[in-house]
Amino acid sequence: MEHRPIKTDADTRDHLVVIGNGMAGCRAVEELLARDPARYRVTIFGAEPRVNYNRIMLSPVLAGEKSFDDIVINDADWYAANGIALVAGDPVVAIDRAARTVTTRGGATESYDRLLIATGSDPFIIPVPGKDLPGVIAFRDMDDVDTMLAAADAGGDAVVIGGGLLGLEAAHGLSLRGMKVTVIHLMPTLMERQLDEAAGWLLKQALEGRGQTILTGADTAEIVGNGKVEGVKLKDGTLIPASLVVMAVGIRPSVALARDAGLAVGRGIQVDDHMVTSDPAVLAVGECVEHDGQVYGLVAPLWDMCRSLADGLVEQPTGYRGSVTSTKLKVSGIDVFSAGDFSGGDGCEDIVLRDASRGVYKRVIVRDDRIVGAVLYGDTADGSWYFDLLKKQEDVSDLRDLLIFGQSFASGGGAADPKAAVAALSDDAEICGCNGVTKGQVVSCIAKGAHSLDAVRGTCKASASCGSCTGLVENLLALTLGDDVQAGPKTMCKCTSFGHDDVRREIVAQAMRSIPEVMQKLHWTTPDGCSSCRPALNYYLLCALPGDYVDDQQSRFVNERMHANIQKDGTYSVVPRMWGGLTNPTELRAIADVVEKFNAPMVKVTGGQRLDIFGIRKEDLPAVWADLNAAGMVSGHAYGKSLRTVKTCVGSEWCRFGTQDSTGLGVKIERMSWGSWMPHKFKIAVSGCPRNCAEATIKDFGIVCVDSGYELHVGGNGGIHVRATDLLCKVATEQEAMDYCAAFIQLYREEARYLERTAPWIERVGVDYVKARIADDRAGREALRARFLYAQSFSQDDPWAQRAEGAEREHHAPMARFTPQEGFLKEEIGA
């Protein structure tokens, strides 16, 4: 770059020196020139050896959609025409505020009257071994793009560390350039600062569909290579080969110069509303500044800052008041938009629209009748409209019902009433896109007697698949019938218009694999569900995908998460399994030792023929389990929606009335069925004769032994509503008793609703149905049994043993301890 003469002796104007030839620095100068072109003599120092260009367009350059020339904002002529001296390729290394001079690396010194620091940000490089190897780069300037293009020409594998905006744009470009790209992201959700879980999931699907490998929840341990980068190693040991590693994990305001010069620096260079630093002669603007506690990483705030800065420089101060930002991902074909605050919370109302067939997710967050945030995926056309309403703090109460459908719909022809909007639709307007049902068809189906949502779904299928048109169908019902509409199906919870059975059927029919996927495909109206639907979905998926589905711990009730029962004082009770109610001296001794060692205040014999140790603290649970495991005992799942106990009597081994070995059979059944997750708790009992000492006829599955075999009883319940069992059938052999038991459990697991015990389930479906499926249909029974045993092959891991060995120890240990007088002690947790 050519050096221009910086000084003209004749020029007596104040000298404005700008450090940073980037987006903010040059924009500030443009704003100044627009107000008063003659007021200052201007010199700009830039570290990069080139003119001012649009940094955000580096992504399209990398993707091959633009060239460098296309993204230049101000070419050499602009500097010349405005008499601006540009010193490019020679960074400023020191500021002397007393002498009012700056010095460059090349040794040039220049004096200033006003100084403007616009040094932008430095990419953050995570301090892992190998970070300095050749081939490891950031994504910040044109040089980085050139390095990436050279690597792409050589082909091979690239790893992008960081699944935020920048990382995904880098990954997209490299993948278009023919590299095999893996994105490593620490968090579970891509772009988690801009997107909620639902939109992040859709994005991940789309990128994977384009051949990128996306690893979320992945932590980089080191970058390996001999003389140049060869791969990235994760903390879990995985090694991913790579000839190029792009670190895009974040940026830090570039403040070193300012700090060395003694200016006030927090996270960024601190400025007032006129972009003046702690030294009145020095201004700062752009990503390097901190204003009102905020630092920014996007261009929109820079424009506002530059305006206020220029107003101040020409002594017509206005003042910058902070910015609300919005983000768009620049990956062609994938539309993502987010703005404002989407963390939800108090007084916030979420309006969610999901359209699975088009891959659309829209969420607008409203507080006090004002939009406070928006996340759009797949259809971002209304992003700017929402953002505008948000920035203007406009009252949207009149638009409320139609807001989510977008600007054209909401402001179209006085249609503030959704019913009126639906009434205005023509008869052949499509209501249900999934099943191709028109308004005329829905209305005629209602006229023919479908007077509830459920009935409409059952007859013409409208809203029966994804549910996104449920609102429209409800409006048609109201329009056609007035007050005669019958209440719809009981929905799973407030987050969905579907009932449990519909959700389950669709999970299987559409082969869904995760909670966010179900919520997207079935148009959940909340971003991440609630404490009713999350555990239910987790169970349904677990049941549908044995061995495959990864349990979502955060969707489980506390007892199942801690593998113990929470008590009202916040301590836990621990119940080890005693097979069929049998125990021995080793087990009893181990229990006695645990009680003493952990000061358990109480031990009780339970109704399920085992011992319950009370008052264990959360932190002690892993140690208690370790001790019980050592004596051969495993979790009794007394906390779970799962098999609890198999209660037995002493039977023919000891009792003079006993007809069969009820104890032995009970032990075998418990060994077969323990560890299985169920819609609700499940209790079994085996009695040796009709005297029924084990109370088998108030159990979910009860066996009463008789001389000629085994009577099988189902659907009994103690508790508030005592219900005696129904007789299922009688079988001759012990093996049959076990096989029928397995088949019955599986039928219950597959068909009962979450949190429905066997008693209400059987009352709902009828005992004859259960008989038909288990007793009468031999092939069906055997298939059920086989599915149960297959599922069991994955579920009989003792959760206690895993926890005792340290799995998920963070559930048990506090994050930190704080002792007020002695100050603050951070406990070492994990590594």
Place this chain on the structure above:
Amino acid sequence: MTGDWLDIGWVDEIPVRGSRTVQVTGGDDIAVFRTAEGKVFALRDRCPHKHGRLSQGIVHGGAVACPLHNWRISLSTGEALGEDKGCTPTVPVKIDAGRVLICRASTLKAAA
């Protein structure tokens, strides 16, 4: 290290849609939550209803469901949501370079 803010650890130590606790000697624990959106909140670990451990509840949206009787408590205000009435003290949180800091004075007040 004492000051206005207590540094309690890395954000990543708190499971997403989950929580961890800070033990305060001589007082109630403080529960620290992280939502699906990655926001972090701190409350006294005590439900306004019958003192359930909120840190053990299911986190959804900006609320936690108490493990004992399923009251929903707002993470930002500590107020019970819906029909239920009651409030648990909140502790201001800030995140700095991936570290979680909680307000010392509010911690002492909430734990007392």
